Amino acid sequence: MKDLQRRITEMGYVFIKFTDTDGGTDLGVRVDPAASDLDPAASDLGGADFDRGAGRVHLEGTLTLNLVKVRCVTDIELPSLSGTGRLVALEEAAVV
Numbered sequence: 327m328k329d330l331q332r333r334i335t336e337m338g339y340v341f342i343k344f345t346d347t348d349g350g351t352d353l354g355v356r357v358d359p360a361a362s363d364l365d366p367a368a369s370d371l372g373g374a375d376f377d378r379g380a381g382r383v384h385l386e387g388t389l390t391l392n393l394v395k396v397r398c399v400t401d402i403e404l405p406s407l408s409g410t411g412r413l414v415a416l417e418e419a420a421v422v
Contacts, residue, residue: 331376361386
């Protein structure tokens with residue numbers, strides 16, 4: 327739990343694994359504090375209680391996947407470190 331909290335509050339960068347893909351897909355996501363349930367300046371992580379390993383945290387951030395800029399939107403349950411997530415394309419894929 328503390329590693330996830332540190333990545334969110336100090337590094338602003340987390341790894342998210344999408345398990346429903348063939349072999350799983352790990353993505354590095356730069357956290358967008360304004361779109362997520364947190365205020366890094368106040369160390370407020372919304373409904374997440376990292377000390378007790380309880381609650382959930384909503385994270386959003388951006389990355390580039392296959393040359394397309396996307397937004398990753400996730401809700402992570404702390405007790406299991408599992409949850410739901412989706413990718414939203416922010417631009418059209420370039421035709422090469």
